Every structure is written in structure tokens, then in C-alpha cells.
């Protein structure tokens with residue numbers, strides 16, 4: 001499908017390059033993705049906050065049959081990660097071999113190349129995670 | 137005012153190289169109308185269920201298109217889309233209109249044509265069911281997320297993967313003599329284990345294959361011998377990773393509670409179930425949320441060889457998504473047609489004994505929306 005991909009990426013640049021959560025100023029609930037309305041108390045009084053950059057792997061897989069955008073990059077590891085602030089997200093895990101992957105692995109956030117959109121298209125970057133060696 | 141299944145029809149589920157989406161819809165509708173003893177003139181409204189026509193077929197505006205194909209002009213026609221729950225939600229909409237008496241006979245048509253595109257386009261197409269910003273644009277696919285959920289399940293409940301695979305074994309066994317099934321052949325746990333990973337640890341033979349197919353229903357508040365006694369739908373948090381319990385399908389649970397209440401029965405009154413087994417693990421989570429097992433114990437239930445046609449609780453009586461096949465937007469309509477076939481006593485080699493009450497579960501994506509229907513033979517239960 002031919003689509004102008006720059007606007008989508010531009011609109012979401014903050015999310016891809018420095019993902020933010022939102023916290024409810026009335027009840028303290030934290031959300032990722034950020035919400036405008038608190039699920040718990042219904043408040044619209046939420047503000048953005050910087051997510052923890054470290055967390056642990058709750059589960060993971062190896063994507064062997066990706067969608068077309070990622071067809072050049074498979075196989076790659078995709079993880080379900082719980083950040084230290086309690087929020088969760090799904091992200092690729094880089095710089096790791098499949099043998100090293102395990103539930104509970106400590107990881108930290110990095111900005112890496114996501115994919116290139118064709119010969120002359122933009123190169124998209126996105127948050128990925130890598131093993132947090134120091135903590136082990 | 138009760139809502140009845142007055143007629144049903146469906147095509148074989150397979151790759152129909154020589155038939156278009158319209159050809160498939162027409163074939164299913166002719167059968168449903170003939171069984172109902174009605175012609176297009178008697179139909180008050182047409183509801184078309186299709187999930188991926190724009191992406192896979194470059195076709196939209198499917199309500200009017202299919203109505204024209206059927207030769208039904210001058211009537212309202214709509215198309216509904218709710219990812220893999222499209223079929224369930226189409227039947228739900230028809231049910232509400234018939235209950236509200238805004239129509240007397242509604243033709244519901246589920247159709248999907250998937251075989252015309254290359255395999256990697258199918259993975260892209262299925263990715264349309266999950267969030268763009270936070271999942272598909274960072275490299276997630278439906279199959280990958282199902283695999284992540286499977287690994288989490290195996291870890292949390294100390295489950296044997298082999299027991300989860302048994303759901304696919306059951307589905308294939310039940311499809312053996314189903315004339316319209318895509319894969320009417322047996323598989324074993326060993327066959328599944330030998331199939332490659334689609335996304336580790338989920339094997340190819342644990343998920344569905346692309347398929348073409350159409351199913352149609354004539355639903356009516358005038359007459360019929362099979363009644364839809366419940367129709368219920370419920371949503372959950374759209375990105376599964378935000379859910380409090382990552383292994384609990386709240387939308388299935390909420391829809392089920394409402395459906396049981398509407399029909400004034402409990403899960404133990406259900407004689408057979410059509411699950412939405414887009415993968416083995418989703419089927420197991422559905423068994424739990426429907427109340428057929430305790431939470432975290434769906435895998436133990438499968439260990440006991442439940443689900444076969446001659447068992448206490450038959451599951452997927454024509455093979456379910458795995459073996460009958462999963463033409464996505466048509467699947468939920470196939471389920472209602474198949475339950476009707478059981479309750480009308482028209483299921484042939486697949487007929488289960490004393491079929492009086494059947495439940496169909498249609499799930500969008502990873503449980504973002506679930507729809508449940510309970511059907512009863514008139515005078516049954």
C-alpha cells in the first residue's frame with residue numbers, strides 16, 4: 001500500500017524516540033500508552049511523565065513471519081517488558097542471541113533503527129531494549 | 137419477541153481461485169434463502185460482515201455491493217467490521233434489530249477472500265487487528281503476541297505445552313468428516329511439535345491458515361425452530377499489555393456472564409461450544425473465561441481429552457477456526473450456521489447426540505472485543 005508515512009512518524013516522534021507515560025494527578029494511576037482520561041477514577045487531570053528506562057522481560061518471542069514493513073529484518077526478538085515504574089510495553093530486544101533470552105532478564109531502553117521505508121523513504125527510529133549487562 | 141435462525145448456508149472453506157468475494161457470498165445466500173423458503177423480496181435488511189476487504193481485495197462499500205449481487209435492490213444494506221469478531225458483531229446487530237422489531241427477516245452474510253495475496257501480506261493484514269502505534273509499527277504481529285501470551289501462560293501456570301496443543305488435535309479430529317472443512321485430516325501432538333515455529337514457542341500447526349469462504353444466515357422474528365436466546369458483546373483494554381491480568385480475557389468473561397443471564401442458564405447447561413481458536417493458546421484462555429474450567433486450568437481440562445464429538449463437552453464440532461478454517465470476517469457467521477446445523481439435526485456425520493443448547497464465541501484480535509451467542513432448539517433444554 002502506498003501511503004505518506006512521514007506525517008505518522010512526525011506526529012509520533014516523541015513516542016518513538018522518548019516514550020512517555022501519563023500519571024493521574026488525582027489518584028496516581030500510571031499509564032502507558034498515555035491516556036487523557038483516567039481509567040480508574042475518570043479524571044481528566046493527567047500529566048505526562050518520563051517512563052523508567054529499565055525493566056525486566058515478562059515474556060518474549062522470535063518474530064519469524066513479520067508484516068511487510070519488517071520483512072527484511074526477521075528473525076528478531078520481541079519482548080513484553082515490565083518497566084521499573086510498573087507500566088508495561090512491547091518492544092524489540094536487540095544485541096541478544098535467542099539462547100540468551102529468558103524470562104526475568106533485565107533490560108534497558110535504547111533508540112535504534114526500526115526500518116527504512118523503501119529506497120528513498122525515511123529511516124524510522126524507535127525504542128528498543130538491550131540486555132542491562134551491568135545489573136546482570 | 138424471539139429471534140430465530142430460519143435458514144443458513146455456507147461455501148466450502150478453502151482457496152477458491154475461480155470465485156470472487158461476490159460469487160462466494162451469492163453461493164452461501166442462495167442456500168440460506170432456499171432453506172428459509174424466502175426470496176430476496178422478503179428480506180428487510182442486509183448485514184455484511186467482512187474484516188479485510190479493503191486491504192486484501194481493494195474492495196469497500198460491501199453492503200451495497202453484496203446486495204446488488206443478490207439482486208436485492210431498494211433495501212438497507214450495511215457492512216460491519218470488528219476484526220476477527222466481525223461475524224459475531226454482525227449477528228449481534230441483526231439480533232438487536234429483530235428484537236426491536238425494526239425488521240422481520242435479516243440476511244447476515246460473512247465473507248472473506250484471503251487467497252489472492254502473498255503470505256507476508258496475510259501477516260500484515262492480521263496486524264491491522266492490533267494497535268498501530270504501540271504494536272504493529274514496532275514489529276509486533278498477531279502471531280507474535282499470541283506466542284508471548286503462550287510463553288507467559290506456560291511459565292505462570294507450569295502448564296505442559298503438549299496439553300495446549302491438544303486443542304488443535306481435537307479440532308482436526310472433529311473436522312475429519314466435515315464436508316466444508318479446510319483441513320479434514322488428523323494431526324497429532326507430534327506433528328504439531330515438528331511443525332516450524334510461526335513465533336517461538338507457537339508452532340505453525342497451532343494457528344490458522346489463510347482461507348476463502350462465505351456463510352449466510354436468514355434471521356427472523358416470524359418463525360423458526362432454532363432460537364438465538366442470548367446475544368452479548370463486551371470490550372477490553374485495546375493494548376493487551378495494559379490488562380491487569382495478562383492471561384485473563386475479561387471481554388469473554390463479561391460477554392459470557394451477560395449471555396448466561398439473558399438465557400437464564402449457566403455454563404453447565406451448554407451442550408457444545410464453538411471457540412474462537414485463532415491459536416491454541418487463545419482457545420485455552422477462552423475455555424477459562426467462559427467458565428468451562430477454573431482460571432489457569434484450561435490446559436488441565438484438555439489433558440482429559442474433552443472436546444471430541446462423542447465427549448461430554450464437544451468443542452468446535454466442525455473443526456473450529458483451526459480445521460474448518462478461518463476466513464476471518466466470515467468465521468463468526470460460520471459458527472452460528474454450524475450450531476444451527478447441530479440443533480436442526482442436519483449435521484450429518486458430525487451430528488452430536490442430544491444437541492439442545494450451543495454457544496458461539498467470536499473474538500476480535502486478542503480479546504479487545506468478544507461476542508457470544510447462545511442458541512437453543514425450540515422446546516429444548
Ligand SMILES: [Zn+2]
Pocket residue numbers: 024025026027028029038039040041042043
Ligand atoms: Zn485517576
